[in-house]
Amino acid sequence: MKVIVDQNKCVASGQCVLATPGVFDQREEDGIVVLLTETPPEDLADDVRQAVALCPAQAIWVEEEGDKAEGEGTVDEQGDKQ
Template sequence: MKVIVDEDKCVGAGQCVLAAAEVFDQREDDGVVVLLDAAPPDALHSSVEDAAARCPALAIEVLQRP
């Protein structure tokens, strides 16, 4: 799995952090998403997919690797 975030789309809702705090954080000043791990371990894949689905701005893209 590879995770890509588009900071320009992010609205700072924080749903990604609630779903997968090991992979996402937010900037202090404006709440924009910060990607902590672009290639999270298998154990976190479900949480990352949930975070992407919750994102109201569709700022998170999850690519599945073969």
């Protein structure tokens, strides 16, 4: 799991910090999300998913294992994936 945040979308609600304080924090000056670890331990995965669901600005998302692998590869001349 890889966590991604968009600080430009963040509205500083703090829901992510409440859900997973070991992964998220907030800047002192404006409350914008700060990502503490891009690849949290597996035992925090459900909490991170909860933080994603709770974010009112949809400023947080995750790439799960295999997300990239499905889109990778080559395409031959007939358009078939290799």
